[in-house]
Amino acid sequence: MQSFTCSKLPPHNGLGAIITLFLFSFFTSVTITCSAKPHLKSSNTEFIKTSCAETLYPELCYKTLKPYASLIHTSPMELANASLTISLKGAQSASNMVKNLSKQHNLSPKEASAIMDCVETMGDSVDDLQQSLVAMEGLDGPDFAIKMSDIQTWVSAALTNEDTCMDGFSREKGMNRKIKVIIRRYIVKVSKLTSIALAFINRLSSA
Known part of the structure; x- marks a missing residue:
């Protein structure tokens, strides 16, 4: 025809x-x-917008997930997957940035200590998010509830690790302001992305 x-x-x-x-x-x-x-x-985009409106950071949520509309369609599972993938990429980027900062030679003892703590916690955050994504691939079956509980635990732990990294710089006085700004810009955004992913995972768990 x-x-x-x-x-x-x-x-x-x-x-x-x-x-x-x-x-x-x-x-x-x-x-x-x-x-x-x-x-x-x-x-598809309306589904993302409506879903993001129920998170703590609707604008960031919609901005980062809208490009994935053709993959997400109107699937809560794909929405959670995409959000978790974005969070992992952000955590990996932030972790690499902190590692690069730790190699600077002009750091004070307090700065070096806080950065090394952040390197460790961000590494843990990346590991937690990676485990979550792997578990998301095999959610079918009678153990759905158990796997979802594990995923929620890992993503919650990732969020805690990101907050811990930021707290280390907030507590210390007299640290290089430029370093604080750089760390905060990366970690705060990652923390927000992880919060968004956790919101969609929690919703998927209770569906």
Whole structure:
């Protein structure tokens, strides 16, 4: 069968209108195809927007998840998966940044200690999120509740580790302000992303 795009539909005046009526049944399927794609796209993004509105950080949530709309569709499971993946990537990036800072030679003893503590806690956070993603791949079966409980524990632990890293810099006085700003910019965002992922996981668990 010959395919048509939306721009090739006949005009709705004169002879074109007669042809349109005559071929109405043929063009019905084409019209549906043309309108379905934007409708589905709108439904996917609306699902993400509505879901993000129930998190603590709706704007960040929507901004980071919207590019994954075609993968998420309207699936709570895929939403949680995508959110967890984004959180892991952010944690890995933050962990690498802190490791690079720890290699600087002009750090005071307090700064070096706080950064090394942060290296450890962010490494733990990455491990927790990685375990969670692996567990998300095998949620089918009678042990769903047990696996979901493990995932919730790991993601909660990741969030605690990220907060611990930031607290180490908040408590210490007289530290390099530039280092504090850099650490805070990375860790705070990761903490928010992890909070969003945990919200979707908790919702999935209670569904």
